[in-house]
Amino acid sequence: MDVTPAPARCRFCDAPLEHVFADLGMSPVANDNVPLSQANAMEPFFPLCALVCAQCFLVQLAPFETPKPLFREDYAYFSSYSTSWLEHCRRYTEQMIELLGLDASSQVIEVASNDGYLLQYFVEQDIPVLGIEPTANTAQVAIDKGIPTRIKFWGEATARAVASDTPADLLLGNNVLAHVPDINDFVEGMRIALKANGTITMEFPHLLKLIALNQWDTIYHEHFSYLSFATATRIFEAHGLRLFDVEELPTHGGSLRIYACHSDDPRQRSDAADELLERERAAGLEDVKTYLDFGARVVQDKRQILEFLIDLKREGVSIAAYGAAAKGNTLLNYCGVARDFLDFTCDANPHKQQHLLPGTHIPILAPTAIRDSRPDVVLLMPWNIKDELMQELSYIREWGGRFAARSPELRLFS
Structure with missing residues (x-):
């Protein structure tokens, strides 16, 4: 009798996942800092292995079981502790107000709004905002700043509640698209909550940079997906949304800011979007071998790090x-x-x-x-x-x- 387990399935296209991108062994949850009182307690470790889908080329964590949620009420990550990140967000706010003509009649919604690090700049310009944040402690900081925030996970259900009274002229999310286990539910929620002529912007680390610069340490359990522009395009198209522009950013070691609209929106795709798709193809991001070769480089880098520290x-x-x-x-x-x-x-x-x-x-x-x-x-x-x-x-x-x-x-x- 064959007892070989069935392969995991791609979280976007449901194809079997049979190729390893990077196997980082067993690891604790990266943001799960240990209280001093628990210093001698048993600590759970989970497999940290990234796979690549040979059909849609979504790099993603292999499924694993955890006895508690990764994003809890006492989440320790607060976005407002980096001055360079705050400046990045302030400039983004100015850019979006000018580009989209946002004013007091507009509605801005941020998914994973954390402690209000970004929406505070729209509030300063008297532009209505709504934050969606699942971790209660960070959300409460935003609420205390006077930023309307709902303590919810984003998806179709939350989006329908939002769309009934505050559909978005601008719907944004920074470093959240990679963090969601059900990426289809998440993107479908964005389609539901977006006004007919509205704009989505999402920022996430660029898979092309991760591979080129050996950024394997950006793989951790709270990052379920690692995205190229081509794969993001496929995911959004499957949900009636279209990526029409992209910016390459220096943040987080090299990120993309994608611009999306409804599929029937008349805005034309930019030259920058076409050029990036071609550059990703030229770099081998549509070839499984590119992903398989990366794993060997990770092992070599580990040895270099240890030699450096030992010396x-x-x-x-x-x-x-x-x-x-x-x-x-x-x-x-x-x-x-x-x-x-x-x-x-x-x-x-x-x-x-x-x-x-x-x-x-x-x-x-x-x-x-x-x-x-x-x-x-x-x-x-x-x-x-x-x-x-x-x-x-x-x-x-x-x-x-x-x-x-x-x-x-x-x-x-x-």
Whole structure:
């Protein structure tokens, strides 16, 4: 009798998933920081394996079971703790107001609005907004700022409730499309809530950059999907929506901002959209071999990271980290880097301080710990904001301290 389990199915097109993109072993949930009181408790680990669909080329996590939801009421990620991200959002607001002619008669809806980090800028311009945010603690921060917010997950059901009284002129989502397990329900919800002539913008890390720059540490359990522009186009078209423009952004190591409308909207597709589709094809994103080759590069990178850190420790160098970012936890757990390499990490978010990193149990302290302990090297875990952090922490040069960050290989910066 054949006892081979059936392959997982693609979360978009339902084709069987038979090809591994990157297998990062067993890992804890990346944003599940451990309270000090639970330091000696058993900690769950789950498979962290990304697969690629040979039919639609959606890269996605293999299905796994978890005893509790990934996005909980006490979610620790607050968007407002990065000044460069806030500036990015302020500029986006100005751009959308001008591009779409938004005013007091318009309606802006943000999916996964977090702590109001972006909608606050529309509120300042007296433009009506509504945030949709499933995590109660971050949503409450937005509500306390005076930003109307519903504590809900986005999908068809929520969209129908929204569309009945506040359909969107602008419907946006930043770094959320990759986070949803049911991408079809999510995109169908956007179609339902969008006005006939409305505009959708979504930002997400670009799969082309992930592959080109070896950004495997952006894979973690809360990221269910990893998207190219071509695959996003297929998904939106399946739900009566059309991608008509795209911008390439530097955020999160290289992201896309896609622009979508209803399929019968007269707006023409831009040259930028056509050019990006062609560039993705030329880079091999429509060829399974491109995805299979990536896994071997991940293993090579792990070895380089370990050699780099081992060499520093052999020289007697003290190393602290900065950031309790999800990408950092993927790297540390996959590479097996714990307190034998890093004394502690720091994070500006007080909700993360006085906890331990998941899996490695490296202590998370306030940023003042760096000045107090004067480490020889500060490892910048959120390498996507490396320049911002190097400026913030420039005082480590007072004692000859140096920085380390992935760029894309892990290396030292003076």
